[in-house]
Amino acid sequence: xxxxxxxxxxxxxxxxxxxxxxxxxxxxxxxxxxxxxxxxxxxxxxxxxxxxxxxxxxxxxxxxxxxxxxxxxxxxxxxxxxxxxxxxxxxxxxxxxxxxxxxxxxxxxxxxxxxxxxxxxxxxxxxxxxxxxxxxxxxxxxxxxxxxxxxxxxxxxxxxxxxxxxxxxxxxxxxxxxxxxxxxxxxxxxxxxxxxxxxxxxxxxxxxxxxxxxxxxxxxxxxxxxxxxxxxxxxxxxxxxxxxxxxxxxxxxxxxxxxxxxxxxxxxxxxxxxxxxxxxxxxxxxxxxxxxxxxxxxxxxxxxxxxxxxxxxxxxxxxxxxxxxxxxxxxxxxxxxxxxxxxxxxxxxxxxxxxxxxxxxxxxxxxxxxxxxxxxxxxxxxxxxxxxxxxxxxxxxxxxxxxxxxxxxxxxxxxxx
Amino acid sequence: xxxxxxxxxxxxxxxxxxxxxxxxxxxxxxxxxxxxxxxxxxxxxxxxxxxxxxxxxxxxxxxxxxxxxxxxxxxxxxxxxxxxxxxxxxxxxxxxxxxxxxxxxxxxxxxxxxxxxxxxxxxxxxxxxxxxxxxxxxxxxxxxxxxxxxxxxxxxxxxxxxxxxxxxxxxxxxxxxxxxxxxxxxxxxxxxxxxxxxxxxxxxxxxxxxxxxxxxxxxxxxxxxxxxxxxxxxxxxxxxxxxxxxxxxxxxxxxxxxxxxxxxxxxxxxxxxxxxxxxxxxxxxxxxxxxxxxxxxxxxxxxxx
Numbered sequence: 001x002x003x004x005x006x007x008x009x010x011x012x013x014x015x016x017x018x019x020x021x022x023x024x025x026x027x028x029x030x031x032x033x034x035x036x037x038x039x040x041x042x043x044x045x046x047x048x049x050x051x052x053x054x055x056x057x058x059x060x061x062x063x064x065x066x067x068x069x070x071x072x073x074x075x076x077x078x079x080x081x082x083x084x085x086x087x088x089x090x091x092x093x094x095x096x097x098x099x100x101x102x103x104x105x106x107x108x109x110x111x112x113x114x115x116x117x118x119x120x121x122x123x124x125x126x127x128x129x130x131x132x133x134x135x136x137x138x139x140x141x142x143x144x145x146x147x148x149x150x151x152x153x154x155x156x157x158x159x160x161x162x163x164x165x166x167x168x169x170x171x172x173x174x175x176x177x178x179x180x181x182x183x184x185x186x187x188x189x190x191x192x193x194x195x196x197x198x199x200x201x202x203x204x205x206x207x208x209x210x211x212x213x214x215x216x217x218x219x220x221x222x223x224x225x226x227x228x229x230x231x232x233x234x235x236x237x238x239x240x241x242x243x244x245x246x247x248x249x250x251x252x253x254x255x256x257x258x259x260x261x262x263x264x265x266x267x268x269x270x271x272x273x274x275x276x277x278x279x280x281x282x283x284x285x286x287x288x289x290x291x292x293x294x295x296x297x298x299x300x301x302x303x304x305x306x307x308x309x310x311x312x313x314x315x316x317x318x319x320x321x322x323x324x325x326x327x328x329x330x331x332x333x334x335x336x337x338x339x340x341x342x343x344x345x346x347x348x349x350x351x352x353x354x355x356x357x358x359x360x361x362x363x364x365x366x367x368x369x370x371x372x373x374x375x376x377x378x379x380x381x382x383x384x385x386x387x388x389x390x391x392x393x394x395x396x397x398x399x400x401x402x403x404x405x406x407x408x409x410x411x412x413x414x415x416x417x
Numbered sequence: 418x419x420x421x422x423x424x425x426x427x428x429x430x431x432x433x434x435x436x437x438x439x440x441x442x443x444x445x446x447x448x449x450x451x452x453x454x455x456x457x458x459x460x461x462x463x464x465x466x467x468x469x470x471x472x473x474x475x476x477x478x479x480x481x482x483x484x485x486x487x488x489x490x491x492x493x494x495x496x497x498x499x500x501x502x503x504x505x506x507x508x509x510x511x512x513x514x515x516x517x518x519x520x521x522x523x524x525x526x527x528x529x530x531x532x533x534x535x536x537x538x539x540x541x542x543x544x545x546x547x548x549x550x551x552x553x554x555x556x557x558x559x560x561x562x563x564x565x566x567x568x569x570x571x572x573x574x575x576x577x578x579x580x581x582x583x584x585x586x587x588x589x590x591x592x593x594x595x596x597x598x599x600x601x602x603x604x605x606x607x608x609x610x611x612x613x614x615x616x617x618x619x620x621x622x623x624x625x626x627x628x629x630x631x632x633x634x635x636x637x638x639x640x641x642x643x644x645x646x647x648x649x650x651x652x653x654x655x656x657x658x659x660x661x662x663x664x665x666x667x668x669x670x671x672x673x674x675x676x677x678x679x680x681x682x683x684x685x686x687x688x689x690x691x692x693x694x695x696x697x698x699x700x701x702x703x704x705x706x707x708x709x710x711x712x713x714x715x716x717x718x719x720x721x722x
Binding site: 088089090092127130131133134135137138140141142144145147148149150151152153155156159164169170172174218219221222233235236237238239240242243244245246247248250251252253254255259260261262265266294325326327351352354355357358362374377378381387390391394397398401 | 441442445446449453456457460461463464465467468470471474482483486487533534536537539540541544545546547549552555559561562563564565566567569570571572573574576577578579580589590592593596597600625650653654656657660661672673676677680686689690692693694696697700701704705708
């Protein structure tokens, strides 16, 4: 397996210079409107956060603290630009660090000396006070998730409409909206086999999900009653799910290897032809689906087992009294009780499998007709070095997923009664 | 239940009549247990054997692997020399460094996840505020987002900020993935703790934060342990973002990335398996120590009743 960037000499990889380029995000007054808005918003957050907590610690209204902090933060941010203080990324990080340190020292001094100590927010209702505590407890999480997940998700949509190559990155104005184009989508939709990739991803997801749930069901049924060694078996059943993906992929590759793979040796002994499973179109796809089922059945197993153990015993006893045989108890009691779990599991696993990248990438690298949408994204980014096209594929992935989830909710959802 | 008895009479199978089995019940129980043990054998084969095979190959040389592909048990000579491939991987291939990187990243991720998620989950469970429902839904939504999609903009911004190859930058990304999971797991556990306990503490003059520290936390040790473990596993096993961000800075490779990069024709197969063992063993050991917590934690809240 090779990693795309390595076909060129490592020094000419995607340039990631440790310093800001002069025409980078922050430098100079040459802001576009959107850049200015984002810059101000970031500094507002950088100031508002400590303001909120400091005023809370000083027994004052945290909300006015946040407002105060926003003003200070924006002032510092704009001042830094005007005075040309930020020249590179390091400078920016340092400025933020000093700013927060100053806020901390100031706040500590004030609250220790008691100068500005408030009288526990007389004007504030208990309701608002509770809410303030809740926001205080949740804010850091919210900031991280927003900055790393939500905002990039939205920004991805913008990137998809801009002509950006990896080599443009150092000089790129990230938050520019001026160069909109449809060429990325044009390029992506015109890729040979793109529709096949979409369809293959769907098939892979569907088959993998159903197989994983089926295996999980069987596993749950065999360990639901006690027997000697049950705990050990249950422990082993979780192995494929908890083990690191890289190592289980390597094990599979070894077992399926054409020269020394155990599967081929056994097949050889039984008189079958040797097959290079992971490099032959057809078998490669089957293996990828089987891998998916193997790796994720423990997840389904855990959910199903928990639900099975929650089925009241009297139902089985009543059925037994009525003369239902074990197979009938399984078919008419256990399985109907599991319907809702199947529904939830199917949805969860479907979404996660559809979004899955590493499993198949590590197994086949997308060769031998196993390329999935997520692998296409990676290839666009690292082989074609086309950020815009990668984003465009990502947008298509998100849209297809949304449509399928909507269809599921509209027609296939099984509610727990 | 009516339907059950009806079908019993209408749908009879051609079960062999009383010679050995006195009733259909007995017959099916027998067949059922045969099938059950067959499946137990099957599942043990597909779950335990691959890991045994990894261990076995890791101590056999490449030449032996090619000559005797079906040798199931390593020779005693190979067993007595078992340390040689591990030594090579750890020292010649810099695995000590990668182990350190991975351990640091995972442990810091765990610490920050717990620090942020415990108060957060408490807030979402116990306190009333206007955005509460939106927050709960947001957590679920973040669960569903594809990693590689947010990877692209992050790749762009990280490249510009010059922090693409840095481990702290990676930790922040891991946090954004583990926090929603942790919040979700902890929230469903906190809901099972009676609110009266905390109210008593509040009336006695505890602040919210000290209530969490003195009352909620001691009661939720199992949940916290399972979250810690689960978070550790996520960070320890993660390969996508490591691949996207670290692949051209070998000094900051994590273990999974290092192993992925080593998987080329030139590196002896044995060493790859030794590397796999090195990654897998900590996870398996942790898992066996904390299995009870973990299995409960994984399904917490997702299954009603």
